[in-house]
Amino acid sequence: MSVSEPTQAESRDSVLIVDDDPLARTVLADYLRECGYKVFEAAAADEALVILEQSNRNIDIVFSVAQIAGKTDGFGLARWVRSNRPDIDVVLVGNIEKAASSAADLCEDGPTLAKPYHHPSVIALVNRLKLARQRHRSE
Amino acid sequence: MSVEEMPAQDRGARKSILVVDDEVLIRLAIADELRGFGFAVLEAANGDQADEILRAHPEISLVLTDVDMPGSLDGVALAHLIRQQRPDIKVMIMSGWPVQQLGTNFVTLRKPFDPAAVARYVKDSIEPPE
Numbered sequence: 001m002s003v004s005e006p007t008q009a010e011s012r013d014s015v016l017i018v019d020d021d022p023l024a025r026t027v028l029a030d031y032l033r034e035c036g037y038k039v040f041e042a043a044a045a046d047e048a049l050v051i052l053e054q055s056n057r058n059i060d061i062v063f064s065v066a067q068i069a070g071k072t073d074g075f076g077l078a079r080w081v082r083s084n085r086p087d088i089d090v091v092l093v094g095n096i097e098k099a100a101s102s103a104a105d106l107c108e109d110g111p112t113l114a115k116p117y118h119h120p121s122v123i124a125l126v127n128r129l130k131l132a133r134q135r136h137r138s139e
Numbered sequence: 140m141s142v143e144e145m146p147a148q149d150r151g152a153r154k155s156i157l158v159v160d161d162e163v164l165i166r167l168a169i170a171d172e173l174r175g176f177g178f179a180v181l182e183a184a185n186g187d188q189a190d191e192i193l194r195a196h197p198e199i200s201l202v203l204t205d206v207d208m209p210g211s212l213d214g215v216a217l218a219h220l221i222r223q224q225r226p227d228i229k230v231m232i233m234s235g236w237p238v239q240q241l242g243t244n245f246v247t248l249r250k251p252f253d254p255a256a257v258a259r260y261v262k263d264s265i266e267p268p269e
Binding site for chain 1 (some may be wrong): 163164167170179181182183184185188191192195196
C-alpha cells in the first residue's frame, strides 16, 4: 500500500527513539513530545532503518538502545547512520560496561546513557545536541 | 492549535489511542495523522507489546490493530483479549482480508487505505461531528 508522507516542512527538531521495550519507549517518547520535539518510534533497529531509508521524515537525532533484538543492533544502526546520514546525531543507550566492551570489539563509540532512562538527563543531552546543530548551521 | 500549545488540563483530557502494526511506516503514518487531531497516541509493533502497553495505560480508549503480526497474539486474538478484559475499549481491526474471512464482528478497516482517511474515521467514531 502507499503511505502518505507529510508535505509541510517540519520545523521542530525530531528524534527517532529505537527501543524494543514498549513501556520505556512510549514514556520517553511522550516526555520528549511534551518538551516540544517531534518524535518517531521504532521497536527495533530494523524498523529504524526502514524509517530512515524509506520515509522522507526529517530526523535530527537517532536515540537507540545499543543491544536490541533483530538483524541489526544499535551499533549496526549507528554505523549505518554515520555512513549514510552523517547529518544525524546518534545517541546509544545501554548497560555501559557490557555495551562498552561490545563497542570496543567493534571499534565503535560506546553508549553515552544507561537505562532505565533518567528523563532530565535525556532531555539535557538532546537539547545540547540541538544547540550544537544550530551553532554548526550558523557557522 | 497544536498539541504543544494546548493548556495542560486539555492535554490531560486528550483521548488515548493505541496503534498496533508491525509495518512501521503504516503505524507511523496513522499515528502521525491521529496526533495531528490532538489525540495521545501510543504505538506497539505487535500484539504482545500492545498487551504490555494496555496493562500500563488504563487511559487508552481505542485500539487500532493490524491482523497479521509476529508474536503470540495476532490482531484478532488481541481484539478478543481486549473485549474480554477491557470491554470499555473500542477496537478497530485493519486488515487486507475481507471481514467475512476474519470471522469477527469488530469494526474492520480494509487495507490498503489512506492513513489520513483512517485517522479521520477514527476521529469521527470517537468524536462524532456535530
